[in-house]
Amino acid sequence: MNDVFRASSVSGLNRREFLTAAAAASAGLMMTRPGWAQEQAGSADKVDELRIAFIGPGSQGRNLLTQCLKIPGIRFAAICDIWPYHQEYAANILKKYDQIVKVYADYQELLAHEKDLDAAIIATPDWVHAEQTVACMKAGLHVYCEKEMANTLEGCRQMVQAARDTGKLLQIGHQRRSNPRYWHALKMIKNDRILGRVTHVNGQWNRSRRFDLGWPEGRELDDASLKKYGYDTMDRFRNWRWYKQYSGGPMADLGSHQIDVFNWFLEAPPTAVQASGGLDNYDDREWYDNVLALYEYKVGGKKVRGFYQVLNTTSHGGFFETFMGDEGSLVISEDTRRGFIFREQEAKRREWEDEASMVETMGRDAIELKIGETLRPDGTKDPEGQRLLEESQKPPHQLHMENFFNAIRHGTPLSCPPEVAYETAVSVLRANDAVEAGCRVEFKPEEFKV
Numbered sequence: 001m002n003d004v005f006r007a008s009s010v011s012g013l014n015r016r017e018f019l020t021a022a023a024a025a026s027a028g029l030m031m032t033r034p035g036w037a038q039e040q041a042g043s044a045d046k047v048d049e050l051r052i053a054f055i056g057p058g059s060q061g062r063n064l065l066t067q068c069l070k071i072p073g074i075r076f077a078a079i080c081d082i083w084p085y086h087q088e089y090a091a092n093i094l095k096k097y098d099q100i101v102k103v104y105a106d107y108q109e110l111l112a113h114e115k116d117l118d119a120a121i122i123a124t125p126d127w128v129h130a131e132q133t134v135a136c137m138k139a140g141l142h143v144y145c146e147k148e149m150a151n152t153l154e155g156c157r158q159m160v161q162a163a164r165d166t167g168k169l170l171q172i173g174h175q176r177r178s179n180p181r182y183w184h185a186l187k188m189i190k191n192d193r194i195l196g197r198v199t200h201v202n203g204q205w206n207r208s209r210r211f212d213l214g215w216p217e218g219r220e221l222d223d224a225s226l227k228k229y230g231y232d233t234m235d236r237f238r239n240w241r242w243y244k245q246y247s248g249g250p251m252a253d254l255g256s257h258q259i260d261v262f263n264w265f266l267e268a269p270p271t272a273v274q275a276s277g278g279l280d281n282y283d284d285r286e287w288y289d290n291v292l293a294l295y296e297y298k299v300g301g302k303k304v305r306g307f308y309q310v311l312n313t314t315s316h317g318g319f320f321e322t323f324m325g326d327e328g329s330l331v332i333s334e335d336t337r338r339g340f341i342f343r344e345q346e347a348k349r350r351e352w353e354d355e356a357s358m359v360e361t362m363g364r365d366a367i368e369l370k371i372g373e374t375l376r377p378d379g380t381k382d383p384e385g386q387r388l389l390e391e392s393q394k395p396p397h398q399l400h401m402e403n404f405f406n407a408i409r410h411g412t413p414l415s416c417p418p419e420v421a422y423e424t425a426v427s428v429l430r431a432n433d434a435v436e437a438g439c440r441v442e443f444k445p446e447e448f449k450v
């Protein structure tokens with residue numbers, strides 16, 4: 001036990017009362033939480049098989065594909081990629097798992113020929129998300145589409161509208177929304193009020209200098225195919241993130257994950273943003289390589305200001321989100337090594353701090369953000385906490401896809417339905433407008449609605 005906690009005052013509740021209160025509060029939040037793997041109908045041999053098409057098994061696609069292979073009852077029927085090199089790569093992975101798939105270059109051909117599909121997973125570059133997602137839903141498929149939803153707000157709106165018109169499920173790939181660590185942090189902030197009133201938020205994604213993504217010699221996509229699918233050169237095809245035609249830039253690529261967490265935890269989209277950014281460090285690209293944005297929120301009638309930065313020249317400090325309140329702060333990241341709670345010295349001390357793991361970080365003593373530690377009034381470990389702990393060992397994308405499959409099978413809520421992702425898309429794509437215009441952009445509440 002460190003001195004900060006030894007010296008501070010104790011909460012009015014005794015330990016048993018506190019844990020009972022926390023469990024009750026937590027139960028309230030659990031009611032609204034989306035389905036994870038536990039809703040999968042019992043054991044692997046009992047779940048309904050879902051037949052899936054995978055569109056765009058590139059770098060992230062292969063990550064999703066291999067995680068899907070760990071989920072019971074998922075059968076890939078077809079894959080689609082315009083690049084034969086990636087088609088072969090993905091088909092070979094699936095073959096190892098005894099999943100023999102039909103292979104297509106064009107998603108329209110896939111939809112024309114495959115008539116027995118339940119869902120599609122889309123991990124193509126952002127600029128084709130809207131077209132492909134809308135077509136898949138119109139063909140009767142539920143869709144899991146990677147973030148950013150689309151690189152234009154018009155594209156995002158079409159996706160929301162198509163989900164409504166078709167009644168199909170659309171999950172957008174902001175996977176933190178299915179991450180038990182984030183849900184646990186939210187519970188502590190919202191129900192247990194460990195931060196008091198949140199006054200500021202802060203987040204960043206700094207990554208080191210990106211070298212061009214190349215391609216294996218002799219495996220170039222032929223010129224006719226490049227042209228047919230809208231890419232002028234192999235460089236633009238491989239490094240699509242850096243071009244305005246294909247991507248929403250680093251605010252959409254990286255920032256969207258974290259601004260999504262701001263919006264989620266603050267339970268509101270921003271009211272304004274101002275931002276500075278530019279293409280300051282690379283000569284041969286289009287998108288800004290760094291953006292520093294100031295967001296404003298209104299929470300409980302009070303202003304909450306947030307700072308966000310995304311840099312592409314240094315990995316200093318890595319990536320995380322911080323919530324700062326008048327009683328404490330919480331730092332969280334998808335990187336599980338980073339999850340800390342700092343209590344303001346004069347703030348109410350919780351009795352459970354006696355049991356918490358303490359670490360020294362950033363020159364301060366901190367409580368490690370851990371799940372599965374909650375005790376029941378009789379002192380035994382809460383089984384719900386234990387289950388969350390087990391779930392949290394899975395890769396975050398797997399949890400988000402399980403949430404999607406559970407929604408299809410059992411009607412449990414999606415963690416990131418299109419209306420939610422749309423709010424995030426507005427929040428980040430309009431920050432690009434703020435950079436461009438060099439002025440403060442004010443949001444009207446109706447901007448976040450479709």
Ligand SMILES: NC(=O)c1ccc[n+]([C@@H]2O[C@H](COP(=O)([O-])OP(=O)(O)OC[C@H]3O[C@@H](n4cnc5c(N)ncnc54)[C@H](O)[C@@H]3O)[C@@H](O)[C@H]2O)c1
Pocket residue numbers: 055056057058059060061080081082083086105107123124125126128146147148173174175229237238253
């Ligand atoms: N959720 C996350 O953590 C996360 C992480 C990384 C990337 N992503 C998202 O995943 C998506 C893919 O990113 P990536 O890094 O894997 O890019 P990538 O370039 O490695 O993969 C894209 C794939 O799509 C294929 N493709 C391109 N245009 C196509 C088309 N019209 N039809 C069919 N296939 C086409 C490419 O050949 C490639 O195989 C992006 O939307 C990105 O934002 C999400």
